[in-house]
Amino acid sequence: MLKEVRARRAMSRFKWILVLAIAVSGAVHSRTNAEEKLPQFVEDPVVSNNPNQSVPLAAVVTFKANQPVETTITLTEGEHRWEFTYDAARKAEKGLPVIGFRPDRKHELVVSIKNAGGEIASSEPLTFQSPKLPSDPAEFPKIAIATSDSKMAEPGFRLFNPRRRIPRQTQAGNEQEREFGESFGMLLMVDQAGTPVWFYKTDSRIAGFNYMDNGHILYVTADYRLVEIDMLGNEIRSWYASQRPQGKSTATPVETLTFHHDADLLDNGNVLALSSERRKIENYYTSEYEADAPRQDQWVMGDRAVEFTPGGKIVWSWKAFDHLSSRRIGYETFSHYWQRRGFPDTIDWSHANEITKLDDDSVLINFRYLSAVVKVDRKTGEILWIFGEPSGWSKELQSKLIQLQGDARWSWHQHAPTFTSRGTLLLFDNGNYRARPFNEPTSLAKTWSRAVEYELDEKTLTAKQVWTSETADEEKVVTIAMGSASETPEKGNILVGYGAILDPSQVHKVSWKTRSQIGQMTRCREYTHTTPAKIVWDLRLEPTGGNPKIGWNIFGCIPVSSLQP
Structure with missing residues (x-):
């Protein structure tokens, strides 16, 4: 009897211990599952210099998480704070691009990851010392x-x-003078204080450029290429004119000159x-200043607009020679523009500098x-309308x-x-x-440059x-080439790039020819x-170096609301 009682008590204690063990095991297992669901860094974040040296004010952050996560990188430097968010499709193991660094400063970065359930984990602060700007006066x-x-x-x-x-004794310039300009290409982004936050360098001068919604930039080079890059300077796609004087390229060829x-x-x-x-035109002009100058057969360059596929196939083409009179010329037809760019004995007729597709499918x-x-x-x-000085049209x-x-x-020699x-x-x-x-x-x-706005009635032509940047007390300057004007998206201001301004202190000493x-x-x-218009922001690129001084100009200047790496 006593043995039976002891046996039942022992069994009861065993059952209680078993239940307790199962409960503890379940709790541990539940806690382990919960911990596994939380986002965690399997490999801690590391920030390193951009491996592409064409964009030095940039970095790459790498890490590994235990599950797919959305990433936010928060950066601080002094009074500046900004952040970037990357969806789960961006693989952090391959590197997340980070931009916006001001030169020669210490920046702090915090990496936060969020899983599909909304749980968040953050790293310890990282530091990144940005590089200095180039000190060579020919490089920046x-x-x-x-x-x-x-x-x-x-x-x-x-x-x-x-x-x-650098200044040239002739419009054509010598080979060394041309090479100095044509072998240098740069894109530069600054903040309101004029501090560089991003720049890109390449080996061919850049003309027009477009900043796209995805943060990529498409630009045109002096050696007849189109290049699309991301904000780390990596080439995404590129195309080249297959008939160009420079010959073949590794880019996608497009059958054009x-x-x-x-x-x-x-x-x-x-x-x-x-x-x-390029067309050979009989009995063409030999001067833009002397109407009675002898005529001769001339190679003349006219513009062609093309639309092509990413693979390089042209699907639409429009030629100025077929729609406009090549006998209506403007000043600088004989400025050696195309001779300097690989086309000897070729004069410049129409000189287009901007093309835009409009919402109504016109161009x-x-x-x-x-x-x-x-x-x-x-x-x-068909030409729908022409806005410009009315003399001499057919x-x-x-x-x-x-x-x-x-x-x-009227506007003269305008841009953008x-x-x-x-x-x-x-x-x-x-x-x-x-x-x-x-x-x-x-x-x-006695001439000067400006931004100007017109109200057009396309029905009555x-x-x-309705507006101009000119004011009574404004310093008047002569922009001899290039230039831009664009509306800013938030304030509705007008941002104007003044292209190539002739030295105001010397402009009275020269003529159009010199x-x-x-x-x-x-x-x-x-x-x-x-x-009148009021100036609210004014940045200048001033000459650098000496003997001779290096002058700086721009093709254009555009507003960028936010950085998109």
């Missing part, structure tokens, strides 16, 4: 901020492309670009030497000319026409020559000026869209 421009109104200026950044130049000035990536994935064609092309903006029906190739095109109302003046959010036409008016051959040009020192002998500088200036 001198940046000066004259005005920066943080309340009225557009927030974010400005992107432009510094181009270097050149790529120049401007190109856009379209929504359908194709590329719209400016190219050229807007800007012809600098013709001082005309032309709208083209993409389906038929009879067939007279009905296409837009009439400028009031006492406003674009339609604003108000539907108006905004452009940069270089104001060069203010005449067309064979009328006497206005003295160089009339226009009126202007290449003096130095150049440039500026990016932001104006309020008011009358």
